[in-house]
Amino acid sequence: MIDFVSICDYTGTFAFAISGMRLASAKQFDWFGAYVVGLITAVGGGTVRDMLLNTTPFWMEQPSYFIVSGLALLFVIVFRRHVIKLTNTFFIFDAIGLGLFVVVGLAKTLAFGFPMWVAIVMGTITGSFGGMIRDIIINEEPLVFRKDIYALACVFGGCVYCICLRAGLPTALLQFLTAFSVILVRVVAVKYHISVPVLKGEE
Amino acid sequence: MIDFVSICDYTGTFAFAISGMRLASAKQFDWFGAYVVGLITAVGGGTVRDMLLNTTPFWMEQPSYFIVSGLALLFVIVFRRHVIKLTNTFFIFDAIGLGLFVVVGLAKTLAFGFPMWVAIVMGTITGSFGGMIRDIIINEEPLVFRKDIYALACVFGGCVYCICLRAGLPTALLQFLTAFSVILVRVVAVKYHISVPVLKGEE
Amino acid sequence: MIDFVSICDYTGTFAFAISGMRLASAKQFDWFGAYVVGLITAVGGGTVRDMLLNTTPFWMEQPSYFIVSGLALLFVIVFRRHVIKLTNTFFIFDAIGLGLFVVVGLAKTLAFGFPMWVAIVMGTITGSFGGMIRDIIINEEPLVFRKDIYALACVFGGCVYCICLRAGLPTALLQFLTAFSVILVRVVAVKYHISVPVLKGEE
Numbered sequence: 001m002i003d004f005v006s007i008c009d010y011t012g013t014f015a016f017a018i019s020g021m022r023l024a025s026a027k028q029f030d031w032f033g034a035y036v037v038g039l040i041t042a043v044g045g046g047t048v049r050d051m052l053l054n055t056t057p058f059w060m061e062q063p064s065y066f067i068v069s070g071l072a073l074l075f076v077i078v079f080r081r082h083v084i085k086l087t088n089t090f091f092i093f094d095a096i097g098l099g100l101f102v103v104v105g106l107a108k109t110l111a112f113g114f115p116m117w118v119a120i121v122m123g124t125i126t127g128s129f130g131g132m133i134r135d136i137i138i139n140e141e142p143l144v145f146r147k148d149i150y151a152l153a154c155v156f157g158g159c160v161y162c163i164c165l166r167a168g169l170p171t172a173l174l175q176f177l178t179a180f181s182v183i184l185v186r187v188v189a190v191k192y193h194i195s196v197p198v199l200k201g202e203e
Numbered sequence: 204m205i206d207f208v209s210i211c212d213y214t215g216t217f218a219f220a221i222s223g224m225r226l227a228s229a230k231q232f233d234w235f236g237a238y239v240v241g242l243i244t245a246v247g248g249g250t251v252r253d254m255l256l257n258t259t260p261f262w263m264e265q266p267s268y269f270i271v272s273g274l275a276l277l278f279v280i281v282f283r284r285h286v287i288k289l290t291n292t293f294f295i296f297d298a299i300g301l302g303l304f305v306v307v308g309l310a311k312t313l314a315f316g317f318p319m320w321v322a323i324v325m326g327t328i329t330g331s332f333g334g335m336i337r338d339i340i341i342n343e344e345p346l347v348f349r350k351d352i353y354a355l356a357c358v359f360g361g362c363v364y365c366i367c368l369r370a371g372l373p374t375a376l377l378q379f380l381t382a383f384s385v386i387l388v389r390v391v392a393v394k395y396h397i398s399v400p401v402l403k404g405e406e
Numbered sequence: 407m408i409d410f411v412s413i414c415d416y417t418g419t420f421a422f423a424i425s426g427m428r429l430a431s432a433k434q435f436d437w438f439g440a441y442v443v444g445l446i447t448a449v450g451g452g453t454v455r456d457m458l459l460n461t462t463p464f465w466m467e468q469p470s471y472f473i474v475s476g477l478a479l480l481f482v483i484v485f486r487r488h489v490i491k492l493t494n495t496f497f498i499f500d501a502i503g504l505g506l507f508v509v510v511g512l513a514k515t516l517a518f519g520f521p522m523w524v525a526i527v528m529g530t531i532t533g534s535f536g537g538m539i540r541d542i543i544i545n546e547e548p549l550v551f552r553k554d555i556y557a558l559a560c561v562f563g564g565c566v567y568c569i570c571l572r573a574g575l576p577t578a579l580l581q582f583l584t585a586f587s588v589i590l591v592r593v594v595a596v597k598y599h600i601s602v603p604v605l606k607g608e609e
Contacts (some may be wrong), residue, residue, distance in 0.1 A: 021402065024348075030600055032355045032400035033348020047255075052453075052463055057255055060321050118466050132543070137335070139344045141545045145430075145439020152438045196436035199427065201386060224605065227551075233602035235558045238550020250458075260458055263524050275606075283606055340538070383472045 005100070008179075010068050015090050017072035020134045022083065031073065033071050037137055039069040042150040044130035049105050049122050051114050070202015095186040098150075099179030102127045102157045106178065116165075119156030127154040127182070150190035152196060157182035204302060208303070210224050213271050215300015217247040218293050220275035223337045225286065230341050234276065240340055242272040247333035252325050256315050286366075293322030298389040301353075305360045309381065319368075322363030325399045330357040330385070352392035360385035411506070414585075416474050418503015421496050422448040423478035426540045433544050437479065443543055445475040450536035455511050455528050459518050502591040504556075505585030508533045508563045512584065524570075528563030533560040533588070549582065553594035558602060563588035 020041030024034040043059045048091040050057040059065045076083060083090075105126030109119040128144045128151040135142040144150045164174035188194065223244030246262045253260040262268045276400040279286060286293075308329030312322040329356040331347045336346040347353045363384040367377035391397065426447030430440040449465045456463040465471045484490060489496075511532030515525040534550045534557040541548040550556045566587040570580035594600065 018439040025329050025402040027344055027349075028401050029344075032358075032399050033345070034402040036348060036354065051254055051457055052466065054257065054460065054462055056257055060255065060317065063320050066320070066324075076402065105289060114466065117469050117472070121472075136542055136545075137338055139339075139342065139545065141433055141435075142439070142543060145442060146433075147434050151442065155438075173403050196438050198434050199431040199437050201480065228605040230547055230552075231604050232547075232551050233604050235561075235602050236548070239557065240553060254457055257460065259460055263458065263520065266523050269527075279605065339542055340548060342542075342545065378576070402607040 002033055007033065008100040009104070010064070011093050012100050013042040013068045014072050014075075015093030015097050016130055017069040017077060017082070018090055019094060019131070021073060021076045023138050023140070025076070029138075031077070034076070035069060035073045037134060039066065040137065041094060041130045041134040042069055043088055044125040044133040045101060045128060046104070046130075048129045048133075049108070049126045052122070052125070053109065053114075055112070075126060091190065092187075093185045096179075098127050098153065098186060099157065099182035101130075102154045102182050103161070103175045103179050106161050107175070116162050120162065123158045123161070124151055124154035127151070127157075148193075148195050149185060153182050153185040153189065156185050175184055211299055211303040212307070213267070214296050215303050216245040216268055216271045217275050217278075218296030218300050220272040220284070221279060221293055221334055222280045222297060222334070223284040224276060225308045226341050226343070228279070232266060232341075234280070237279070238272060238287050239274045240337060241275055242269065242339040243340065244333045245272055248304060248329045249307070249333075251332045251336075251395060252311070252329045255325070255328070256317075258315070271402065294393065295390075298386045299382075301330050301356065301389060302360065302385040305357045305363070306378045306382050307387050309364050311377070314392065319365050323358060323365065327354055327357035327366070330354070330360075349401075351396075351398050352388060355390040356392065359388050414502055414506040415510070416470070416574070417499050418469055418506050419448040419474045420478050420481075421499030421503050422536055423475040424482060424496055425500060425537070427479060427482045429540065429544050429546070431482070435544075437483070440482070441475060441479045443540060444478055444545065445539040446471065448475055451507060451532045451534060452510070452536075453512070454535045454539075455532045458531070459515065459520075461518070482597045489604070497596065498593075501589045502585075503560045504533050504559065504592060505563065505588035507536075507558045508588050509567070509585050510573045512564060512567050513581070516557040522568050526561060526568065529567070530557055530560035533557070533563075554601050555591060556600075559591040560597065562591050583586050 017038035019188045020038035021034045024037040029037060043057070043065050047057045047059070079086075102123040105123035109122040110116070114122075130149070131144045132142045135144070157178045159176060161178040164177055169177070220241035223241035224237045227240040232240060240315040246260070246268050248258045250262070266349055282289075308326035309322045312325040313319070317325075334347045334353070335345045338347070360381045364377060364381040372380070412453070425445035426444035427440045430443040435443060449463070449471050453463045453465070485492075508529040511529035512525045515528040516522070520528075537550045537556070538548045563584045567580060567584040570583055575583070
């Protein structure tokens with residue numbers, strides 16, 4: 001049975017993979033290269049998290065992430081001309097995925113017995129490192145650290161999780177509130193063009 | 204005693220290291236930097252595989268990969284003017300190395316108890332991630348995803364391995380056929396300029 | 407109680423973080439992005455070392471590296487105009503940090519039971535990979551392999567460690583001599599513009 005969390009997980013994977021493939025296509029990557037970039041965008045953050053936690057990466061346990069990324073590639077190839085019109089839709093999918101990825105990163109790290117601050121770091125890595133690795137592979141400066149609020153939305157979600165946990169909220173509610181707060185920060189930041197100040201250089 | 208597999212392994216390491224050093228020299232890296240880029244090109248794929256398999260990287264068990272990379276550096280320094288004439292020779296060495304690296308990645312992953320599809324992914328990572336990391340360090344877009352068939356040859360080899368294994372072929376034969384099929388795909392793709400279609404962008 | 411080694415460690419972390427933040431600010435990263443780049447510059451080398459050693463990264467055990475990096479960010483924001491005048495001071499801090507990072511990498515690897523040559527490799531990775539990852543993220547060719555003697559100073563320190571260990575020197579003295587030799591090589595290389603020859607290309 002596919003539950004609600006799995007649906008969010010696959011939605012996020014699909015949206016993250018699409019974001020990787022769109023940028024790869026702008027760089028003349030071939031289909032297979034675009035697939036790899038999309039896949040790494042989707043699973044890269046969680047993979048870095050699992051390697052830091054010294055455990056087997058989550059995607060090695062079931063092939064669904066490879067299949068969802070394959071569907072994303074098919075989607076980009078078939079609906080090429082229409083993908084650009086769907087930018088707003090993808091943005092929402094991407095934000096949902098981000099919210100869920102942060103929750104997964106937080107919960108998994110706490111389950112390994114690490115303190116809350118490590119969990120917040122891992123939630124942020126889960127949400128933002130896929131996009132960072134994507135930008136490194138396609139040879140661009142990472143967008144996640146330069147545009148709108150992205151990685152910081154993950155940190156905010158981690159703080160919400162921490163507060164809710166100490167307030168004794170039930171797991172389902174606290175996970176929902178965390179994901180919701182990440183999505184909310186993303187949507188508000190993009191809609192009102194809120195961003196962190198640029199670090200001014202020396203001259 | 205140095206067996207046939209070790210000879211192929213060192214040949215591949217030598218060729219992969221040379222490819223890294225040639226690209227590093229075009230970017231004005233110093234000798235030591237070129238050595239590091241060559242070494243990472245040669246052992247990078249297997250290192251990522253071993254980190255994902257959560258085991259100690261293979262090169263930490265014996266210094267031979269560092270020595271072979273050192274010989275490759277010496278070769279590039281001494282025969283600088285002649286290296287370009289040897290491009291075709293290096294291409295064959297590189298293809299042999301690729302074939303062997305894929306086989307090593309497949310066999311090691313199955314020995315760790317993972318299913319066949321994970322082994323195919325790991326064989327592909329073993330063969331192609333060294334070149335990808337090389338291109339990231341020298342600040343270029345990865346060639347492995349944009350030129351001829353490279354990473355896809357590794358996937359093809361993995362499928363051949365899978366079929367031969369289910370057909371019950373003896374280990375030596377199935378490893379030979381896998382390596383051979385990877386090399387064949389590479390040679391045919393380069394000779395006849397066969398490549399995966401470029402993923403077309405949105406405008 | 408904060409001992410001498412911890413002071414050197416935090417000094418190095420601070421200087422490494424500053425070097426990451428200065429380069430990030432030249433690329434228009436926002437405050438949070440600059441913080442992440444600074445942090446990765448400081449802990450990146452040790453993190454790669456710990457992942458290769460198949461152990462939990464050192465920074466997951468205590469939040470001090472995150473706090474020191476935060477102070478470095480505050481310093482860069484507040485003293486922006488004066489940072490450039492302090493370049494020489496930072497250079498010394500950076501060299502002290504490098505010396506200490508190499509010693510930590512050597513000692514930790516030997517404590518895990520690896521042979522000396524692996525320890526020298528790990529000492530070099532601990533000292534130089536943070537800067538390499540920094541340059542990859544900000545999309546530049548790695549400085550550590552192109553300018554003055556940097557990574558090679560780490561290798562030299564490793565050899566000094568090896569010789570002192572075989573000579574039976576007490577731990578404190580051998581660690582001091584190793585760190586000192588790394589710092590000395592760095593200072594002499596920069597002062598007298600000594601560098602490794604560039605690997606000449608093919609045309």
